[in-house]
Amino acid sequence: MNQDLRREREAASFNPELLTHVLDGSPENTRRRREIENLILNDPDFQHEDLNFLTRSQRYEVAVRKSANMVKKIREFGIADPEEIMWFKKIHLVNFVEPVGLNFSMFIPTLLNQGTTAQQEKWLFSSQGLQIIGTYAQTEMGHGTHLRGLETTATYDPETKEFILNSPTVTSIKWWPGGLGKTSNHAIVLAQLITKGKCYGLHAFIVPIREIGTHKPLPGITVGDIGPKFGYDEMDNGYLKMDNYRIPRENMLMKYAQVKPDGTYVKPVSNKLTYGTMVFVRSFLVGEAARSLSKACTIAIRYSAVRHQSEIKPGEPEPQILDFQTQQYKLFPLLATAYAFQFVGAYVKETYHRINEGIGQGDLSELPELHALVAGLKAFTSWTTNAAIEACRMACGGHGYSHCSGLPNIYVTFTPTCTFEGENTVMMLQTARFLMKSYDQVHSGKLVGGMVSYLNDRPTQRIQPQQVAVWPTVVDIDSPDSLTEAYKLRAARLVEIAAKNLQNEVIQRESKEVAWNLTSVDLVRASEAHCHYVAVKLFSEKLLKIQDKSVHAVLRNLCLLYCLYGISQKAGDFLQGSIMTESQITQVNQRIKELLTAIRPDAVALVDAFDFQDVTLGSVLGRYDGNVYENLFEWAKKSPLNKSEVHESYYKYLKPLQSKL
């Protein structure tokens, strides 16, 4: 092991294994996760392959091979639990993505959720066995977030009992679905259903796109890859154009809505249930944000412990860059954020499962709040994580820019999360809609529950500067609970400002919708403050459940840092409304610097606790075995440009120039 890291580990004030148990939920979970991960790490068929040196076409091929191998092995090992499958995939793929993934994550679940028993019988077995390789085609070239704007049509023809699928314009071409470009032979297509001359909105259809056996596109189908992206090189995100393409009536997923053979439309009983899938996917993404940020912190902090550079005292050996206050200030607040998001992710997952059980028993009452909360948290955690991964990368100096760090891959694989499954600004506005509704409810005399219950405290006087004397004494900057109160007051104040600005605009404008648009900056700000409060609250509450004293102490420091850093960054919000005083803000800035010093000796152990066995595979800088620089040199030698010592380009272009000039 690297000497610097050995020293860091020996100096830690707590046992990281205990913290790993906290993060996994229990020692048993940790044991089982490692067991699954070790299936791969010890399997000769799963030797890690560095995709960085391959062309896009080669990466695609390797990814298909890996995908196929993985499907086989998951069966072989008998892994069935979705979370265990996720652990397995994560360690196998190491920040890369798999072309047949959509078959399992979208095609099959949609079939199960929206297909009738007969439809499941028809397609489930063959899609599980990969005779059918499916994907999910919703987004179009000209239409993303706004589903009502989708243009693809499915027109029912009662004579032949078929649907005619059509892409009437360039903008209606399906665009982005993963695995569509080359891999899939079926897609669940979302299209505007038209029957008996009337449009009934979006419905899902199972559409064969390639011939099984030959894999050739079927007549009427134009399908291909949408071209290179910022990342996801291995993934054949695709386009799909359908020219009056006919499928049998039975290919419409009919568990809820139906079209009878004569073309009569039967509408579904409730629309709320489709909420469920969105909430599930988004809550999963909150966990992914936590995971990606934790991984980026692991690499950046380990490397900062190993990298020696510059000088603090002249004449002394170059210090570890982790000893620079500016480096600590870059990384430790992100580390604290990673922990905060881990707890937010766990909470969201838990809540989803709890509420989902309720749904199973017909209780949909908590779904709207969960839906609103998860929308905002998806946006809040993914925006923060997005910027934070890049901050980690840039904290690694030049080597962060090299693929040897693994950080560029983590970034480009994560960043689409801000856009897909609900564009972040749109998500924030969905949360805002719930906040405005709750605010109105309180003002009409009804109480609200859950995470927004703070709106019940009459907040009318809060923004008056006269209260200077009242609030400030309340905030104790060394108490997570008291800081949570401060975040609560900030959220309450920003919700109130947004609500009042909205009311003013409604009075002045011709329409509510125009007013909403002209207040949307305030609304997003209110949602962010609400989500930030939720994160702070969950972190503080988590502390109460930590038994081990040394783990508690170090997590408490991280929690304080998370709270105080947020206050320092948004000091204006805490000064306005007199939640805190100027001298308190000065103390906050001072206290942050003390916390950096306090966390410093435990920094490496704190990232060890994330227990990313796969970081070792995906990043030269994040490894902890041997000499980072020797590894780096070995890695570089594999560059495709190093394949020949003497170079064609030189002979072709430069040498002729030498004689001419």
Next chain:
Amino acid sequence: MNQDLRREREAASFNPELLTHVLDGSPENTRRRREIENLILNDPDFQHEDLNFLTRSQRYEVAVRKSANMVKKIREFGIADPEEIMWFKKIHLVNFVEPVGLNFSMFIPTLLNQGTTAQQEKWLFSSQGLQIIGTYAQTEMGHGTHLRGLETTATYDPETKEFILNSPTVTSIKWWPGGLGKTSNHAIVLAQLITKGKCYGLHAFIVPIREIGTHKPLPGITVGDIGPKFGYDEMDNGYLKMDNYRIPRENMLMKYAQVKPDGTYVKPVSNKLTYGTMVFVRSFLVGEAARSLSKACTIAIRYSAVRHQSEIKPGEPEPQILDFQTQQYKLFPLLATAYAFQFVGAYVKETYHRINEGIGQGDLSELPELHALVAGLKAFTSWTTNAAIEACRMACGGHGYSHCSGLPNIYVTFTPTCTFEGENTVMMLQTARFLMKSYDQVHSGKLVGGMVSYLNDRPTQRIQPQQVAVWPTVVDIDSPDSLTEAYKLRAARLVEIAAKNLQNEVIQRESKEVAWNLTSVDLVRASEAHCHYVAVKLFSEKLLKIQDKSVHAVLRNLCLLYCLYGISQKAGDFLQGSIMTESQITQVNQRIKELLTAIRPDAVALVDAFDFQDVTLGSVLGRYDGNVYENLFEWAKKSPLNKSEVHESYYKYLKPLQSKL
């Protein structure tokens, strides 16, 4: 032309051509720039080639070909002025980089600055003629910013009159130099000079690394490509390991320091002159930040005018996404920042040239302030631009993530700017050192000049909250001058806080250096506030020079938005020290929303004024001819994954699985 863009242009309140003249400096400059650019746009040898679909090795080959062609053409067209060469290169390369670029940007200038007349005679002609293809090798695998830490040695052997160059460790291997991996046959190597048993620090040596004619690495030289990076695919950033490799004494650049044949070291008269090159490169980077951000804004704003999505009023057609307040709030402050940085870039360039003339006449008096200012501005503008390019990308939804937008390339090509030529945090601390020196000077009774002259106003009482009644009346949020004053007060206050915290730490700690480290977060904050003040001040002053009324009106709105957005983001800084009141901050937030509405009709014309002919080449979304979506479809079809209809990977990996499962 696209209909949406046509309508936008017709509705503009000003003539963008006049604004282009402002940005270029004069109508004559605009004319000449376009003339140069059109040489390429109209030359059949310069058909634009989209590198997005190529592998890294192919991209490298194309880049060498382009490089070679460019060198030929620049001579053919007789372009000699460095700025004109830059225009030529920019439009030719469209955000890509060229492997032989370092020969012209670093090798030749260093030879000219640090070589004797005899050395220039020996190497200049052949490097201009590309017999010598040179690069500049300074950074090592284990050492970047801290030059004293470099390990490569050049030991003088008086018997043979040679220097023995050696890379004693893995960490000492030269790492990163552009064009080193495959293209160059010479490098200027920075090494610790040792003669007569004593080390005299870093000096520059001309080192042949490949044989001219065969291009094979010379014995004792290990050289190659450092592997794939986040961007710069076409560039062969390389490594260089030297094993007791001998070069003649005459290969040390000896204009300043010298080693006599017997090994006697003669030290240079002054070290200040090496400052000059660094200041030049960094001031150039400030302009690059402005340019990259302007280009990103051009693409994002044009696309936002063309993209229709979602709904503001139910039932109406989908609006242009530029009509959403949240979209305006994402993009217009960045547009305002792009203009601010254009003016900062112009100021820095102008000042450099002015001071450089002085240096020619032996006047070095203004160099320290310029050096300090440019260090901070390089960091300030590049950090801001870095985040802003990504914000532009993400404002384009899914298509921003595709290389069709051109934005990923702009980002990965720009982001190294935060690290190279002086890591940004280190740069901020250099500015801080100057600020602390100036602060001390004022406190010891001497006045300071230039951009820091605000420190002359006795600021002692400023952080006392009792002054609440005095300051707030001063700030008029509709006056750029008054807002500049507010930024000045903020900078003065943060400089003072950093200085006082530094003093406190000095009293408590054993050493000044430890105290400096423990205050560095405050010091960076002070530098940022100082740079922000400079940017605001330069923008405000620029307004005074705009003759045309309609151009003045629209630029004034942008300037106000730039000032107010910064205040809103850093509200805490303006509330503390009572520079502004809470109700003023509320007004600021309201005024920002009004400015978004005011700027909206001119947004497209404002990016047109940047006059990027090459955006048309580098980005499908930034084009303004024809239908964006048709272009996008045509672009996607070129994806390498679309080369064959039926797919090997399917037959190799998926089909066998279908029968097995």
